[in-house]
Amino acid sequence: MFSKEYFQEVKTSLNLAFPIVIAQLGVVLMSVSDNIMIGRFLGKEALAAAGLSNSVAFLIAAIAVGGFPVISPLLSKHFAAKNSSKMVETFTSSISIAIIYSVFLTAISIALLMNFDILGQTDNINRLSKPFFFIIIISNIPLFLFLALKQTFDGLSLPKVSMIITFLGLSLNLLLNYALINGFGFIPKIGLNGAAYSTLIVRVIMFIALLLALIFLNKVRHVIPPKLNLLKSKEQTLRLLKLSIPSGLQFLFEIGAFSVAVIMMGWISEDALAAHQIAINISATTYMTATGIAFSGAIRVGHAVGLESMPKLRLASNVSYTLVSIFMTVTMLLILIFNEQLISLYIQDSDIISLAKPLLAIAAVFQLSDGIQAVALGNLRGISDVKIPAYITFIAYWIISLPLGYLLAFHTKLGAAGIWYALLIGLSFAAIFLCLRFYKALKNERLIFES
Template structure:
């Protein structure tokens, strides 16, 4: 029993130390969008908040395929590290950059098509006027975010997760400063209003990408993995592998985020107050989700290491610990949201009608914290054992067969308004959490590591 406890204590410590910088970095990524929305809500008002909200949601939805697809590289690098295969790590890094560039091109074209056909989302005339230009800038900035994410896989896969964390935190600070300056036209800059917020995100993502690339190529700890002697090694097979397991992994993110993005569109059908309230509540929920996804990434890296060591007990232990940590974390987030829901809402806006709706939505957001955390970590640890196809079907069922139809019925047929859409989201998250967790333990039970 003492050995069992000691193993868990050591794994909890290792996973926590690995996850903490990833969680902070993930928090920094989502807080850039939150910063944009707070600044827009404060300086421009609810129309600007609604426009920025739907543009950010659609852009993030499109980018989710690329971000999810690239996330499979870190567990592969962790596996190669456990096998002490330095040339393979180099090939994985270069293949990841190539995949990021392909995602930039393909998903960028998808984003431009959405902008061109923006009126199909049936938003108010004011939103239709302001959102497309904002979204165009964010879509361009996604290309730099993809390269940053691909580069980040190397440092994360080698368990040096603090690197991306530090750069992301500096990026968050820069984004806040650029938002204030460009929205209001301070220090001689033109007053750009809503477009200034999007431009701030673009500048910040470019600087973050350059900073991470510069650090990795100039730091001694990474030089042996980036040595020019490996340049002649082909990467086409790994590019194909990353696409093969990365696209289903990206679709897992897509199906969930698409459900929330379509919820934004349905909120626009209900009215501008509901849309603004939804954007506030979803920003808070997205913050805790991205932090939980950091635990999922860390769990995937630890499971990938166990796979490289061909140690089934370590794979099981790493999965158990990742799930225990996210349950503890999301339970605390649930209590925090319940206690301070009004405080969080009033950070964004002072409109009483919007505040009343947002507080109701925050209650549902608190309830689904556990489900959201468990499902994202389950996806992470399944990714660590390269199981991506069945989880993709699970997420599609949970969000598109269950969540969205239920939310639509409750909101529009049973007249539950905004709260009905969120109850549908709660049902989808809970179904996903249960099915993905069962999937992981089913595979572990039948797995034989050769």
């Protein structure tokens, strides 16, 4: 198993994965820094409101965020096959899809904003959440455009560009967060909504920066058509949507389960909601690293499909499983060891800390399942297998996790911990059955290479 080719693939995968992981971490660390500053400067009610708004906004955006990663394996496949016309078509269609998602998902978000009370939160949380939520949903538009462009760089094995831009954006977000929340010099003190305005400003700047990189870097300029005609690529856009939407649904079902868990936490208490937000923020950091490994795995699998090499395909997928298993095992141990210290970064309230500790311990345990299911989905995207995995994720999170979480939280003495135990069970189910689906799909070699 551990041949020279295996270690070469490990090296190649790590070189690709590392910038993607850093970029993924940069995206989630923006939310982490927002929550730390909000919790430190504004207290638990503001933290709960921001957590609710971000979770619901990300839930709506999830179908786009989860749909875009089908683009990079396709580009990698066409790049390996040296099919330049298909690369141009895929790039053009990715821009069309970003615009489609922006229009429809923003409309859904505004409709929810007008009926925000249906989430069943307290009057104070509703009052704080609504303006914050509106600013965040507007900021999703430049985010979608940025992610579409990012997939182009990743698919061409140039992830360092978006990595650099993301971390410059993170640095700017830290400065703007502090200034807009507390006021600084000529900048007025805005409070909670200052964090949302910071997110909006940074996302616009990141999109513009990546667009300029696309225009001026020779290594990617060849994927841009001489004249960008979105209507001309209508057929390719529809084909890409057929892959993107099921892939987005996979992500939506998982993120949706966690977002509904946020809402259920609010039914328990504001303290439970704040504790849950801290635990989910920490686990989201490690999860985004796992998705970075998953994205690199999907790109390497897509590259192998372009070369029509089943040995390379198996090798790429096996390496991605190995890398994520090692990483998530390490993070599990770190979270268990430094449980209280991690929570204390967010807030000093002893009640919140005592509520968050058992939740974070459960989050530590499901690290391995979470990482494996993320990589399995990535490998399946690499072979353009997205429909059956969407059903598996729906069952895992909406048939198993959420009903079980409600039962354990409100009909046993487990309370908030019951919701997290149910999430652990759903993630484990997804990990097992997505892996089984991938290795079953590999038996149909002809279908993989003709897709």
